[in-house]
Amino acid sequence: MNDKPRVLLIEDNEPQARLYQQYLKQEMIHLTHVGTGEEAKTSISTNPPELVLLDLQLPDMDGQDIQRWIREQGYPCSVIVITGHSSVDIAVEMMRTGVEDFIEKPVNATRLKTTVRNLLDRSRLQNLVDVYQSTFERKNYHGFIGSSLPMQAVYRIIDAAALSKATVFITGESGTGKEVCAEAIHKQGMRAKQPFIALNCSAIPSDLMESEIFGHVKGAFTGAAVNRDGAATLADGGTLFLDEIGEMSMDLQAKLLRFIQSSSFQKVGSSKQENVDVRFICATNRDPLQAVADGNLREDLYYRLHVVPLHLPPLHERGDDIMEIAHHFLAIYAEEEGKQFSSFSPDVEVILRNYDWPGNVRQLQNVIRNIVVLHDDQCITLAHLPPPINTSLTENKPPQQVRANRLAEITRSDQYEPIKPLAKIERESIERAIDICNGNIPKAAALLEVSPSTIYRKIQGWDTDELTPTG
Numbered sequence: 001m002n003d004k005p006r007v008l009l010i011e012d013n014e015p016q017a018r019l020y021q022q023y024l025k026q027e028m029i030h031l032t033h034v035g036t037g038e039e040a041k042t043s044i045s046t047n048p049p050e051l052v053l054l055d056l057q058l059p060d061m062d063g064q065d066i067q068r069w070i071r072e073q074g075y076p077c078s079v080i081v082i083t084g085h086s087s088v089d090i091a092v093e094m095m096r097t098g099v100e101d102f103i104e105k106p107v108n109a110t111r112l113k114t115t116v117r118n119l120l121d122r123s124r125l126q127n128l129v130d131v132y133q134s135t136f137e138r139k140n141y142h143g144f145i146g147s148s149l150p151m152q153a154v155y156r157i158i159d160a161a162a163l164s165k166a167t168v169f170i171t172g173e174s175g176t177g178k179e180v181c182a183e184a185i186h187k188q189g190m191r192a193k194q195p196f197i198a199l200n201c202s203a204i205p206s207d208l209m210e211s212e213i214f215g216h217v218k219g220a221f222t223g224a225a226v227n228r229d230g231a232a233t234l235a236d237g238g239t240l241f242l243d244e245i246g247e248m249s250m251d252l253q254a255k256l257l258r259f260i261q262s263s264s265f266q267k268v269g270s271s272k273q274e275n276v277d278v279r280f281i282c283a284t285n286r287d288p289l290q291a292v293a294d295g296n297l298r299e300d301l302y303y304r305l306h307v308v309p310l311h312l313p314p315l316h317e318r319g320d321d322i323m324e325i326a327h328h329f330l331a332i333y334a335e336e337e338g339k340q341f342s343s344f345s346p347d348v349e350v351i352l353r354n355y356d357w358p359g360n361v362r363q364l365q366n367v368i369r370n371i372v373v374l375h376d377d378q379c380i381t382l383a384h385l386p387p388p389i390n391t392s393l394t395e396n397k398p399p400q401q402v403r404a405n406r407l408a409e410i411t412r413s414d415q416y417e418p419i420k421p422l423a424k425i426e427r428e429s430i431e432r433a434i435d436i437c438n439g440n441i442p443k444a445a446a447l448l449e450v451s452p453s454t455i456y457r458k459i460q461g462w463d464t465d466e467l468t469p470t471g
Contacts, residue, residue, distance in 0.1 A: 004028055004029050004030040005028075005029050005030070005049075005050040005051065005120050005123070005124070006032065006048075006049035006050055006051075007024070007029045007030065007031045007032070007050065007051045007052075007053065007116065008031075008032050008033075008034065008044065008049040008051070008052050008077075009021070009031060009033045009053045010035075010037070010040045010052065010054050010055055010058065010063070011035065011053070011082070012035045012036065012055065012057070012058050012059050013055070014035070016107075017033050017035070019107070020082075020112065023107070023109040023112050023113060024112065024113065027116060027117070029051075029120070032049070035058075035059075036059055036060045037058045037060050037063075037065065037066050038060055038061075040052075040066055041066070041069065044075055048075045048076070048077060050076075050077065050120060050123050051077065051078045051079075051080065051120060052066075052070070052078070052079045052080070053080050053082060053116075054066055054067060054079055054080065054081050054082065055081075055082050056083050056084075056090065057084075063081065064090070064094060067079055067081075067094060067097070067099060068453060068456055069453075071097070071098050072442075072451075072452055072453055078100045078120075078122075078123055079098065080099070080100060080101050080102065080103060080115060080116070080119065081094055081099050081101075082105065082107060083102055083103075083104060083105065084105045100119055103115060138152070138155055139324065141155045141158075141184065142180075142183065142184035142187050142188060143177075143184060144177065144180060144184065145321070145324055145325050145328050146318055146320075146321030146324055147320070147324070148313075148318045148319045148320060150313040151313070151318060151321060154181070154310065154312060154313075157308070157310050158181070158184050158185050158310070161185060161308045162184075162185050162186075162188035162189035163188075163189055163190060164189075164308070166307045166308050167260070167279075167280045167281065167282070167304070167305050167306075167307045167308065168182070168185055168280075168281045168282075168307070168308045168310055169283070169288065169306045169308065169309050169310070170281065170282070170283035170284075170310050170311075170312065171284060171287075171288065171309065171310070171311045171312070172283075172311055172314070173285055173312075173314050173358075173360055174285045174359065174360065174362070175315075175359045175360030175361055175362030175363055176312040176314060176360045176361060177312060177360075177361055178243060178283040178285070178312060179198055179243060179283070181283075181312060182196075182198065182239070182241040182243075182281040182283065183196055183198075186238065186239040186281075189239075189279070191237065191239055191279055194237040194238030194239070195234055195235050195236075195237065195238035195239070196235075196238055196239045196241065197234050197235040197239070197240050197241065198241040198243065199213065199231050199240075199241070199242055199243065200244060201242055201244045201245060201247040201248045206249050206252075209248060209249070210252055210255065211224075211230060211268050212230055212231060213230050213232055213252075213259075213265075214232055214255075214259075214265045214266065214267050214268060215228050215229045215230030215232070215233055215267040216228055216230075216269050216270075217267050217269040219269065220267070220268045220269025221268065221269070224268075224269065227267075230267065232259065232265055232274075232276055232278060233276060235276070235278050236276040236277060236278065237276075237277055238278070238279070239278070239279045239280075239281060240278045240279070240280055240281070241281045241282070241283070242256075242280070242281070242282045243282070243283045243284075244283065244284055245283065245284055245301075245305070246284050246286055246296045250295075253297070253301050254301075256301065257298065257300060257304060260304055261304070263275055263276060263277065280305065288302055288306065289302075314357070314360055315357040315361055315364060316355070316356050316357050319353075322352055322353050322364070323344070323352065323353065325361060325364055325365075326344065326352055326364060327344075329364070329365050329368040329369065330344075330368050330372065330380070333368060333369050333372040333373075334372055336372075337372050337373060339372050339375075340378045341371070341372055341376075341377060341378065341379070341380060342378055342379070343378065343379045344379065344380045345379050345380065345382070346443075346446040346449075347381075347382055348380050348381060349446075350436060350437055350443055350446075350447065351382075351389065352364075352389075354437075355389060367386060426458075427458070429448065430444070430448065430455055430459075433447045433448050434455075441455050441456065
């Protein structure tokens with residue numbers, strides 16, 4: 001019995017509860033019935049079910065309160081609302097806040113059984129995914145920090161590609177960690193104990209690039225006073241990483257293509273062929289196909305290099321990784337600079353999570369270092385944020401807030417603002433916090449230092465007041 005998925009029926013009408021139990025009698029579930037909200041909370045706290053069948057009208061509390069409580073407590077229960085025709089709008093609204101489905105009374109037996117089966121099947125699949133992720137999820141990986149789903153996909157591609165000699169073509173915005181990725185592939189593979197040589201093709205003058213890659217002999221050009229090995233020789237047995245490959249001249253791209261195909265090359269000024277064993281990894285922050293179309297990257301070289309594509313996601317798509325990375329750099333720089341910083345205030349976390357980060361991880365790293373160098377405190381607050389991070393709230397302020405601010409300026413007297421009722425000030429503070437957090441109630445509650453349930457209760461009270469007829 002305990003191996004069956006647990007379903008909790010919350011219904012105060014005994015005849016209806018018996019009817020639903022009869023409908024589900026043949027299902028492979030363990031069904032428990034309670035008749036009040038308090039009994040439901042006790043049951044869920046003691047042994048959380050996989051699925052809750054929730055009636056909206058209970059004798060001691062509203063079904064919406066139960067659903068909010070389940071979400072606030074973090075119980076992984078799917079919720080199906082059973083509702084009368086007059087409450088369908090409420091049920092639809094509840095689906096926006098986490099309810100999986102609703103069934104309208106009178107309840108159809110087939111509809112109930114199908115909905116229960118589908119949600120339990122989905123819950124079972126999600127559990128398998130959660131087990132897989134908890135088993136294989138990595139928060140740190142060869143220099144990367146972050147456990148988001150986009151980065152887990154990157155880690156798996158690196159795992160698969162590392163043991164091969166196939167060329168990996170890394171794409172991603174500037175600052176996403178392309179060199180870190182290339183080095184991770186090297187460290188994860190069979191060549192980890194051999195050299196890893198990195199060249200940034202955009203940072204080396206074009207007339208010196210060939211010598212940097214292939215080396216030169218004494219007297220090959222003005223200033224070539226001695227023989228010099230290039231990156232190709234230095235990387236023998238290991239990995240050669242060419243960053244910003246599209247910045248290389250077309251003539252040199254042709255020589256690079258021959259080198260990749262034959263593993264042989266000539267130093268500048270030499271007629272002697274040299275052979276090496278090198279694994280190639282390249283990267284660009286541009287669209288490589290567009291670079292081919294624009295004539296900046298040879299098509300044949302592109303197809304020779306583009307064997308295993310690997311795209312690094314921008315920082316703003318990595319969710320909780322932002323704060324993991326921020327805490328990592330904060331610990332490093334606070335120790336380096338002898339500062340006390342160890343945490344971020346809730347409002348700063350909201351800003352960091354919602355900022356666009358055009359410079360990606362490199363920009364976040366620089367922001368944290370700037371704060372630690374210029375300030376000394378235990379917690380990073382809004383006052384510590386440098387531009388443009390400190391102006392992001394103003395720039396992203398919703399139109400209704402801008403209009404409210406302008407109205408306040410118009411009605412402001414010479415010395416004092418008009419006195420507002422306390423309830424209005426409270427509502428404005430809550431609405432502003434919700435706007436800043438893009439509608440995320442728990443984050444807004446953290447900013448206001450109150451429970452999320454307090455905000456939900458306030459909002460419900462406002463809705464009731466607006467619906468109450470006056471006069």
